[in-house]
Amino acid sequence: MKENATNTNQLAEHFFRHSYAKLVAILVNYFGLPEVEIAEDIVQDTLVEAMENWSIRSIPDHPEAWLMDVAKKKTINLLKRNQLYQNKVIPSLERTNLDSLEFSEKVEKNSTLKMIFTCCHPALPDESQIALALKSLCGLSIPEIASALLAQPATINKRLYRAKQKFRDHSIPFEIPTGKELGERLDNVFATLYLLFNEGYYSSHNPKMIRIDLCYEAIRLLKQVLENFKQAAEAKALLALMLLNIARFESRMDQQGVLIILEKQDRSLWDRGLIAQGIEYLKQSIAGKKVTKFQLQAGIAAEHCIAASFETTNWTSISRQYAILEQLDDNALVKLNLNIARFYAGEQKKALQQLLAQGTNPTLQKSVHYHSTLAVFYLELKLKAKAIPYLETALALSTSTKEKELIRKKMEI
Amino acid sequence: MKQFLLLLKGKKSLDYSPEQLQERLEEYREWIATIEPHYISDNRLERKGAHLKQKDQIALDGPFLEAKEIIAGFIIIQADNLEQAAHLCNNSPLLKYFEIYIRPLISSQ
Numbered sequence: 297m298k299e300n301a302t303n304t305n306q307l308a309e310h311f312f313r314h315s316y317a318k319l320v321a322i323l324v325n326y327f328g329l330p331e332v333e334i335a336e337d338i339v340q341d342t343l344v345e346a347m348e349n350w351s352i353r354s355i356p357d358h359p360e361a362w363l364m365d366v367a368k369k370k371t372i373n374l375l376k377r378n379q380l381y382q383n384k385v386i387p388s389l390e391r392t393n394l395d396s397l398e399f400s401e402k403v404e405k406n407s408t409l410k411m412i413f414t415c416c417h418p419a420l421p422d423e424s425q426i427a428l429a430l431k432s433l434c435g436l437s438i439p440e441i442a443s444a445l446l447a448q449p450a451t452i453n454k455r456l457y458r459a460k461q462k463f464r465d466h467s468i469p470f471e472i473p474t475g476k477e478l479g480e481r482l483d484n485v486f487a488t489l490y491l492l493f494n495e496g497y498y499s500s501h502n503p504k505m506i507r508i509d510l511c512y513e514a515i516r517l518l519k520q521v522l523e524n525f526k527q528a529a530e531a532k533a534l535l536a537l538m539l540l541n542i543a544r545f546e547s548r549m550d551q552q553g554v555l556i557i558l559e560k561q562d563r564s565l566w567d568r569g570l571i572a573q574g575i576e577y578l579k580q581s582i583a584g585k586k587v588t589k590f591q592l593q594a595g596i597a598a599e600h601c602i603a604a605s606f607e608t609t610n611w612t613s614i615s616r617q618y619a620i621l622e623q624l625d626d627n628a629l630v631k632l633n634l635n636i637a638r639f640y641a642g643e644q645k646k647a648l649q650q651l652l653a654q655g656t657n658p659t660l661q662k663s664v665h666y667h668s669t670l671a672v673f674y675l676e677l678k679l680k681a682k683a684i685p686y687l688e689t690a691l692a693l694s695t696s697t698k699e700k701e702l703i704r705k706k707m708e709i
Numbered sequence: 710m711k712q713f714l715l716l717l718k719g720k721k722s723l724d725y726s727p728e729q730l731q732e733r734l735e736e737y738r739e740w741i742a743t744i745e746p747h748y749i750s751d752n753r754l755e756r757k758g759a760h761l762k763q764k765d766q767i768a769l770d771g772p773f774l775e776a777k778e779i780i781a782g783f784i785i786i787q788a789d790n791l792e793q794a795a796h797l798c799n800n801s802p803l804l805k806y807f808e809i810y811i812r813p814l815i816s817s818q
Contacts, residue, residue, distance in 0.1 A: 307734070312727035340727075347730040348753045348782075351737045437726030 307355060312343055315360060316435035319367050321407035322399060326371070329414065329463040329470040332432070338374065342367040364399040408433075409524055410470050412517060413481055416488035417468045420459050425488045426495060427455040434513045444507055445495065485521060486534050486590070489514045493538050511542055532581035533590035539574035540597035543567040555698050559606040571601045592621040596637075611641035628659040632666055639673060648673050664693045668703060675709060712749060712814040713794040715784040717807040736802035744786065744797050751784035781807060785814070 308314075316339050323335035342363055356362045415428045430436045430444065438456070442449040462468050473481040496510025515538050522531045547565040550556055578594045596617050603609035615637035622630050631654060639647035651670060660666040667690035674683035684707065691703045725733065741748060756779060760768040788794040791813060798809050 307731060310728065310731075312731035316727040340724075343727055343730050344725070347734045350734055351741075352751055352753055352782075435727045437728070440726055440728065 307359060310435075311359065312346075313435035315363050316340075316343060317411075317433050318360075318404050318408055319363060320432055320435075321411040322364075322404055323367065323371060324470060325403065325407035325410060329468065330466065332460060332463055334374070338367055338370045341370060364404075368399050405524075406472070408520065410472055412485060412521060413472060414463075414468060414470055416481075416485040417462075418481075418484050419462060419468055421455075422488075422491060424455045424459040426492055427452050428459045429488060429492055429517070430510075430513075431456060433517055444510060482521070482525065482528060482530070486518075486530055489518050489521075490534060490590075492517075493541075497541060508542070508545060511538065511545075514538060515542070529581045529583055530588055530590060532577045533588055533594050536574045536576075536578035536581060537590050537594035537597060539570050539577065540594055540601050543570035543574060543601060554701055557702065558600065563605070566601065571598075574598065574601070587620060587624075589621060589624050592617045592624070596621075609640070611637050615641045615643075628654065628657045629663075629665075632660065632663070632669060636669060639676075644673070644677065648677075662693060664690045664699060664703075667693065668706070671706060675706065680709075710787045710789065711816070712785055712787050713791070714810075714812045714814055715786065715794075715798060716810040716812070717781045717783065717803060718810065719779050719781050720806065720808050733802070733806070740800070740802050743800075747786045747788055747797055749785040749787055751782065753782040754780060 319339040319342065320332070320335050323338060324332050327335055345366055346359070346363055350356075350359075411432055415432055416425055420428065426445065427441055430441045431438070436444065438449050438452050442452045445452065493511050493514035496507045496514065515535065518531060518535050518538065522528060522535060525531060544561065544566050546567065547561040547563065548556060574594065575598055578591070578598055581588075581591055581594070596614050599610050599614050599617075615634060618630060618634035618637050622634055632651065635647040635651045638650075648670075651666075651673070654660050654666075667686045671683040671686035671690065674680070674686070687703055687707050691700060694700050694703060757769075762768070786794060786797060788797060791811065794811050794813075798804070798811060801809070803809065
């Protein structure tokens with residue numbers, strides 16, 4: 297113990313959380329998806345034991361192997377108990393071969409990947425997918441998920457329950473899809489990880505505003521997928537998009553936690569290393585045959601990242617990319633962004649007209665961003681009187697105190 | 710210097726998230742490092758155990774015993790007096806999860 301006190305060995309950040317996720321995946325691989333709760337219990341028990349043991353003794357050289365070993369023993373004990381029961385009740389039941397229980401790194405990687413595909417299965421509702429990913433892939437507890445997603449723990453429980461019901465009725469397989477199905481299922485995985493990332497990045501209701509942890513979890517999981525599907529151009533494009541966004545994290549809030557708009561951000565705070573990585577992945581993704589949504593979004597983010605200032609940003613390139621994106625994804629927010637880019641690319645009148653023409657779109661009518669953008673256009677054009685009503689609408693629509701502060705600031709200009 | 714036995718009795722359920730478990734581990738290791746000159750030894754106790762009140766009355770703790778009733782472990786430290794021992798414990802992160810009984814050990818000399 298004395299030796300322990302001076303021992304400098306430390307566990308990696310979130311070691312317990314990530315180990316939880318890995319071990320649950322391995323056990324589910326063994327028990328089957330309907331028994332995910334048994335797997336979760338065994339793993340929880342294993343972590344408690346680790347905490348108790350490692351407090352006294354030093355942390356083992358290979359903590360992950362230690363955990364796997366203990367989880368394996370616990371599993372075998374449980375199976376023996378079950379077998380005893382089953383042998384009495386159903387004597388004809390075939391014995392499970394306990395020796396075949398394998399906890400190697402290879403099994404872990406394979407199981408985790410299966411778990412990723414499972415949590416991102418299209419048969420699960422989006423909100424269940426995110427809650428499930430946080431529970432099973434990131435090892436967050438229910439209260440932690442609730443606070444990350446700004447929901448009540450009971451709501452999260454319901455979402456997880458719905459997912460586990462699907463597991464129980466065997467409607468979702470625990471496997472890595474192959475053949476034709478693979479591409480489609482990978483798209484589902486990317487869509488869910490994108491949602492998870494955005495949940496962290498654009499959390500307009502949270503006083504913390506940016507929950508960087510969720511973003512890093514999405515990146516970690518995506519890298520794991522990429523490791524197994526090195527040719528997936530779409531994965532690279534999405535990873536580029538995430539890295540290029542996260543590179544600008546530091547500059548997005550001032551010391552009081554108020555969001556800073558792009559124009560006013562201190563670009564020296566942007567993480568050059570992450571930008572370089574992002575651009576590298578973006579380049580690699582271009583090897584894919586077709587232009588994709590993630591690629592265009594990453595391309596747009598890259599333009600922002602490499603611009604020395606807001607004014608010198610290549611708005612023409614950005615508006616061009618948005619125009620292609622609009623053809624792939626005919627959605628109101630893309631149109632909104634397209635017109636913002638056009639506005640700064642010099643096509644002010646066209647941009648304003650197009651934006652006003654979209655005023656009947658129900659999504660935009662409820663969008664704070666739409667109204668504040670129109671206000672900014674008018675302010676830029678020195679037409680403050682026309683800007684005010686849009687700012688007032690934006691203020692009324694906003695549910696975030698930080699955002700409201702931003703809007704009020706604009707009114708004072 | 711006198712030796713003191715610190716008995717740890719659980720006061721909450723053990724249902725912590727992986728992140729919280731890790732935090733607990735780190736807190737404890739930090740605290741132990743800070744009291745190093747006073748530290749002698751410690752150990753955890755397994756959750757199972759037996760209780761004998763008199764001959765032939767053996768009560769075996771089942772796995773259903775409430776976590777909060779469990780003596781979870783002990784630590785032996787050395788300190789000048791009971792006050793100093795209590796002061797050391799007062800700064801322990803263990804207090805969040807355990808009640809701590811401090812009992813001086815009678816020296817064998």
